[in-house]
Amino acid sequence: MYYTSSLSPQVADTDMQGHVNFLAYSNWFDRVRIRIYKEFSPDLNFHDHGIVVLHTETTFIKEVYVHHDVEIRTWVSMIGRSSFEVTQELWQQGERCAVGKTIFCAFDFTIHKSEPIRPNFRDALEKYSYDPTA
Amino acid sequence: MYYLTKILPQVADTNMCGHVDCLAFARWCDRARAALYEELFPGFRFLPHGLVVVNVKTDYLRETFLDDRIEVRTWTSRIGEKSFELTQEVWRTRDDDPTPARCSVSVSVFCAIDFNVHKSEPLGERFREILRKYQWDPEESRS
Secondary structure (H helix, E strand, O other): OOEEEEEOOOHHHEOOOOOEOHHHHHHHHHHHHHHHHHHHOOOOOOOOEEEEEEEEEEEEOOOOOOOOOEEEEEEEEEEOOOEEEEEEEEEEOOEEEEEEEEEEEEEEOOOOEEOOOOHHHHHHHHHOEOOOOO | OOEEEEEOOOHHHEOOOOOEOHHHHHHHHHHHHHHHHHHHOOOOOOOOEEEEEEEEEEEEOOOOOOOOEEEEEEEEEEEOOOEEEEEEEEEEEEOOEEEEEEEEEEEEEEEEEEOOOOEEEOOOHHHHHHHHHHEOOHHHHHO
C-alpha cells in the first residue's frame, strides 16, 4: 500500500516565475523515499551493497505553489529480480500535480555488479506495493 | 551540433555514498539550459511568457565524483508547434582517463506558457527558428 507524507514548501523552492521550481519536486520525492532506503539498510549504510538509480521519469501536470502544504504518495509499482520501481504522486489542494517514477537496482559495489534483491528487502517492497488500477 | 557547458562538481553535489548524487545531474542540466537560453535569447527573462517543463526522462549510466570534470551537451531533439524537446547528456573526464564517458541522458519536453493566465500557447515561429540553431541528430552525425 502507498504511504503518504506531508511537506511544507519553502520560499527557496520557488523560482522567479512565481511557482515551485520543478527541481524541488525531485528533492521532495527523494526526501520521502528515505523510508524505503531505511528498509534496505536501517542505518543507511550503502558502502558495500546499495541501491542505485537507473532511470527516472517525471510528468508535470499542474504548477505547485509555496502557499500550501503538499502531499506525496509513494509506492512500489514493480519488483523485478534485481530492479524495482517506485512511483510517487505529488498532490496540492486535492489536485494531482506531478507523477515521478524511479527505477532502482540492487548493487554490489565490491564487484561493481547488480545483484538480486534480498528476501527481507523484497518483503518490505511488497509491503509498499500498490496498483492504482486495481 | 550540441551546445557545450563545462561544470566542476562541488562538495554539495556529493552524498554520503561517496559519489555525486543523482539530483545534482538535474541541477547541472538546469545550469546548461540557462546558459543556452542566455545565448539564444539574450536578456530575455521568460516572463510573462515563458516555458514550463511537461516531462523529463533520465537514464543514469555511470557515477561521477567530486574531482571529475563535467561536460553537459545540450541540443534540441524535436521542435513542435506547441512544445519542444531538449536532450542533455552529462559526460565526465578525469585525469587518469581523459576519454569522455557518458554518465546520463535526459530528455525534457517544454511548452510555452502565458503566466498571466497560466495556459499553454504555441511556441511561435520566431522562437522555433532560434531553437533550430542547436537542433541536432546524433545519429545523422555518426552516419
